[in-house]
Amino acid sequence: MSSSIKEFQSKEKPEGYYKKLVNGLSEVNKQLGAFLNINETIKDGFPFSVKDNLCVRDVETKAGSEILSGYIPPFNATCVERLSSSKFSFLGKTSMDEFGFGSFGLNTMCVAKNPFNTAYVAGGSSSGAAVATSILKYHVALAESTGGSISNPAAFCGVVGFTPTYGAISRYGLVDYANSLDKIGIMARSSEDIRTVFDIVKGPDSYDSTCVGIKFTNVNNKKIFLIKQLLDATDEKVRSEFDKLVSKIREMGYSVEEKSLEFIEKAIPAYYIISMAEASTNLAKYNGYKYGFKNENFSEEYNRFFTESRSKFGVEAKRRVVLGTFVRSASVKEKYYRKALKVRSLLIREIGKLLKNGFILTPTMPITTPKIEKAVSLTPVEAYRMDILTIPPSICGFPHVSFPYSYPNGMPLGAQIISDHFNDYALLDFVKSWETSFRYKFKYNIGDIR
Amino acid sequence: MKIGLEVHVALPTDSKLFCSCKAYSEEPNSSICPICMGLPGSKPMLNEKALMLGVSIAKALGCKVPEKISFSRKVYFYPDLPKSYQITQVDAPVGHSGTLEADGVSIGIRRIQLEEDPAKIIREEEYTLLDFNRSGVPLVEIVTEPDIKSEAILRAFLTELKSILYYLGVDINKEFKADLNISVAEQRVEIKNITGTKNIIDAAKYEIERQNKLVSANQKVPSETRSYNEAKMITVPSREKESDEEYGFIYDPDLSEYSTASIKAKKAVFASRIAKEYASKYKANAQTLAELVLFNRDALEMIERWKEKYEMKALIGSIELLEKYGIMDINERAMARLLDMVSKGSYPDKETLMKIYGGEEVEAKQIDIKLIDKEISEYIKRNPRIVEEYRKNPKAINFMVGEITKKYKVHPRIISERLNLIFAGK
Numbered sequence: 069m070s071s072s073i074k075e076f077q078s079k080e081k082p083e084g085y086y087k088k089l090v091n092g093l094s095e096v097n098k099q100l101g102a103f104l105n106i107n108e109t110i111k112d113g114f115p116f117s118v119k120d121n122l123c124v125r126d127v128e129t130k131a132g133s134e135i136l137s138g139y140i141p142p143f144n145a146t147c148v149e150r151l152s153s154s155k156f157s158f159l160g161k162t163s164m165d166e167f168g169f170g171s172f173g174l175n176t177m178c179v180a181k182n183p184f185n186t187a188y189v190a191g192g193s194s195s196g197a198a199v200a201t202s203i204l205k206y207h208v209a210l211a212e213s214t215g216g217s218i219s220n221p222a223a224f225c226g227v228v229g230f231t232p233t234y235g236a237i238s239r240y241g242l243v244d245y246a247n248s249l250d251k252i253g254i255m256a257r258s259s260e261d262i263r264t265v266f267d268i269v270k271g272p273d274s275y276d277s278t279c280v281g282i283k284f285t286n287v288n289n290k291k292i293f294l295i296k297q298l299l300d301a302t303d304e305k306v307r308s309e310f311d312k313l314v315s316k317i318r319e320m321g322y323s324v325e326e327k328s329l330e331f332i333e334k335a336i337p338a339y340y341i342i343s344m345a346e347a348s349t350n351l352a353k354y355n356g357y358k359y360g361f362k363n364e365n366f367s368e369e370y371n372r373f374f375t376e377s378r379s380k381f382g383v384e385a386k387r388r389v390v391l392g393t394f395v396r397s398a399s400v401k402e403k404y405y406r407k408a409l410k411v412r413s414l415l416i417r418e419i420g421k422l423l424k425n426g427f428i429l430t431p432t433m434p435i436t437t438p439k440i441e442k443a444v445s446l447t448p449v450e451a452y453r454m455d456i457l458t459i460p461p462s463i464c465g466f467p468h469v470s471f472p473y474s475y476p477n478g479m480p481l482g483a484q485i486i487s488d489h490f491n492d493y494a495l496l497d498f499v500k501s502w503e504t505s506f507r508y509k510f511k512y513n514i515g516d517i518r
Numbered sequence: 519m520k521i522g523l524e525v526h527v528a529l530p531t532d533s534k535l536f537c538s539c540k541a542y543s544e545e546p547n548s549s550i551c552p553i554c555m556g557l558p559g560s561k562p563m564l565n566e567k568a569l570m571l572g573v574s575i576a577k578a579l580g581c582k583v584p585e586k587i588s589f590s591r592k593v594y595f596y597p598d599l600p601k602s603y604q605i606t607q608v609d610a611p612v613g614h615s616g617t618l619e620a621d622g623v624s625i626g627i628r629r630i631q632l633e634e635d636p637a638k639i640i641r642e643e644e645y646t647l648l649d650f651n652r653s654g655v656p657l658v659e660i661v662t663e664p665d666i667k668s669e670a671i672l673r674a675f676l677t678e679l680k681s682i683l684y685y686l687g688v689d690i691n692k693e694f695k696a697d698l699n700i701s702v703a704e705q706r707v708e709i710k711n712i713t714g715t716k717n718i719i720d721a722a723k724y725e726i727e728r729q730n731k732l733v734s735a736n737q738k739v740p741s742e743t744r745s746y747n748e749a750k751m752i753t754v755p756s757r758e759k760e761s762d763e764e765y766g767f768i769y770d771p772d773l774s775e776y777s778t779a780s781i782k783a784k785k786a787v788f789a790s791r792i793a794k795e796y797a798s799k800y801k802a803n804a805q806t807l808a809e810l811v812l813f814n815r816d817a818l819e820m821i822e823r824w825k826e827k828y829e830m831k832a833l834i835g836s837i838e839l840l841e842k843y844g845i846m847d848i849n850e851r852a853m854a855r856l857l858d859m860v861s862k863g864s865y866p867d868k869e870t871l872m873k874i875y876g877g878e879e880v881e882a883k884q885i886d887i888k889l890i891d892k893e894i895s896e897y898i899k900r901n902p903r904i905v906e907e908y909r910k911n912p913k914a915i916n917f918m919v920g921e922i923t924k925k926y927k928v929h930p931r932i933i934s935e936r937l938n939l940i941f942a943g944k
């Protein structure tokens with residue numbers, strides 16, 4: 069699959085192209101709920117969408133939360149700024165789980181639905197970004213992942229989802245979930261488009277001190293590792309499809325080896341402890357008097373005022389504030405927060421050793437796309453376990469790409485390829501070579517130019 | 519008795535600790551941005567100058583400076599805190615385990631940390647206003663061990679600390695705040711948020727006395743947090759604040775670790791140590807010399823420049839004179855003339871001094887001490903009660919000293935010296 073960006077730029081746009089694009093998208097969006105708002109003034113450039121937790125100047129930015137309704141940032145996120153000044157045009161904000169807290173895009177007012185079948189989830193938390201990518205012919209999505217929020221919906225919606233190395237793209241302008249884990253990434257219909265956007269948005273930023281200027285490598289040892297514990301956590305249907313993918317990859321000239329990493333299962337509790345601890349501090353600022361939802365009861369005593377304002381959080385956000393506040397309390401901090409940090413260091417070291425010699429390949433999700441009604445009925449812990457395959461690279465900050473590889477029963481399946489820190493381009497090259505023999509399928513091509 | 523201190527001082531940087539807003543501005547809420555207002559999406563960026571100053575203070579106070587320092591989030595809810603957490607330092611602060619000598623006593627410095635100031639709360643009767651200009655101003659917190667054993671040592675410690683900070687460029691008249699821990703008996707009482715040196719000492723004085731009374735009445739001193747009422751000059755119990763349990767410190771993941779290896783710290787100047795050394799080396803009054811140089815870098819510079827060339831006593835007298843009239847840039851020749859006059863016991867008035875400063879030749883007359891003594895004796899004859907008054911209050915002679923100074927243009931200290939001799943009956 070070639071670059072749709074180059075194709076778009078080379079094509080003559082018919083009269084009223086952008087108006088038709090906006091109208092067509094608005095129509096489909098009514099059923100799919102991908103966009104929270106659509107920029108009707110778009111008139112040139114290659115369209116890009118922005119996940120709702122990234123600031124766009126003068127456009128309401130809510131991170132999927134009621135408590136931020138009415139927050140109009142006076143500045144652009146660095147990635148938005150860089151893209152806007154490179155012949156790309158802002159198309160709209162995409163829906164997401166509140167603050168990124170969710171795996172199915174259901175923890176929010178505007179639920180995005182799977183474009184292949186609206187009875188199914190779109191995944192989460194970058195649900196809208198994945199749906200937008202799946203329905204728009206010429207478009208790229210700026211998304212964000214903390215524990216798999218790009219891979220997951222990319223897999224369920226059948227698009228390519230790239231989560232770069234932690235620190236490769238500036239987080240300035242991102243409404244934080246868990247700052248040491250948050251990564252801004254890109255969704256597109258091809259690895260080529262992702263590369264084009266990545267080249268523009270990556271690199272040091274004087275507004276984010278964790279965004280560093282380390283040189284990228286491009287190492288491919290033609291070696292793939294499969295992780296026993298992760299395959300064991302995958303359901304049978306996914307497993308049999310994934311086995312077929314592994315055979316194809318062998319045919320591409322890769323040697324494949326299965327490894328056992330017992331501690332890898334500790335990634336889930338460590339991830340949830342760190343992410344909730346950080347999230348509970350990030351969410352402390354939402355107290356109803358400076359931006360977003362405003363509590364007018366200024367005569368109330370402070371604690372009551374804050375409590376009242378913060379009742380606007382959704383159920384999952386409240387759960388994470390409570391749990392996150394608990395795990396960092398002085399008396400249990402050693403047992404939870406600090407131990408989780410140690411587990412993260414251990415995971416980075418041990419998984420890193422493997423990645424020095426090759427890629428790790430896993431299914432992106434352990435299950436096939438669930439129906440919305442099924443996902444709603446999961447308990448929080450069952451839902452957290454759905455992230456078992458996306459959390460290991462996420463907690464370590466390793467770059468990973470989810471790409472479509474099969475369509476059993478007409479629904480897409482995604483696999484996830486993982487590499488070492490700053491070896492991002494090797495992953496994009498890998499997916500590019502996959503794309504030479506595999507054609508992705510889409511149900512919509514809004515904005516197509518004939 | 520044990521006294522420990524936590525001192526907060528604002529650092530003299532152009533911009534705030536984590537953003538490029540001006541650190542000090544008058545017009546309320548004129549120096550604010552998404553970062554110091556805590557707007558969603560903004561991230562802090564460390565002000566390297568503040569880090570350098572923090573490290574300089576740590577080094578001046580003999581602290582160990584970790585190779586890598588980090589920042590933490592201290593979470594609590596209060597209207598003056600835009601993010602509902604304060605960025606401060608917990609695990610790897612800019613300095614720890616130092617000492618400071620005050621009046622021959624070694625006071626342990628537990629830790630020194632950088633942190634951001636919250637916004638300013640302005641309470642009016644009917645409403646409360648918030649000024650976010652102060653939000654994000656760089657502060658340094660200096661925490662001592664409870665090594666201070668008396669009010670005198672507390673005073674000496676504060677003077678010494680302020681002098682060191684002064685020479686590092688810190689404006690010690692700005693935001694000098696402290697929390698005091700005082701335990702006369704077993705129990706520790708904390709007095710929070712006292713502003714200014716005078717109030718810190720007054721609060722300590724009151725609290726020591728209060729605890730002493732309780733102890734001598736065989737009563738227990740409850741361990742509690744109190745606050746200082748400046749108007750009434752008393753301490754009163756205050757609302758308990760959150761404990762470490764509730765603050766729930768975590769690393770601030772927006773700020774990476776910072777290496778201190780390449781930081782060029784400002785060189786510390788220990789003015790009191792210099793004063794002591796020179797006083798004994800050049801035969802001068804240590805107290806007078808210390809008072810002259812503790813908070814005056816120009817004076818110290820002049821002492822350094824001319825200490826070998828001129829007699830120290832005359833040098834001190836001359837610099838005091840210059841300081842009185844705000845002259846700090848006198849040239850070598852004029853200084854030589856001034857010193858000549860002063861060493862002869864003369865005390866030039868402003869007019870004469872300006873002439874000297876302007877490069878004019880002024881005749882230096884030797885003061886006749888006998889004349890001065892005669893004048894004093896006559897004054898006492900006219901006002902016999904002055905001797906008794908002077909014993910009660912040494913300031914009682916100020917008028918007489920002023921009169922004689924004016925008449926003979928002689929240094930007031932010479933008159934004081936003669937007076938002391940005469941009063942002592944010598």
Ligand SMILES: [Zn+2]
Pocket residue numbers: 534537538539549550551552553554555654
């Ligand atoms: Zn600012």
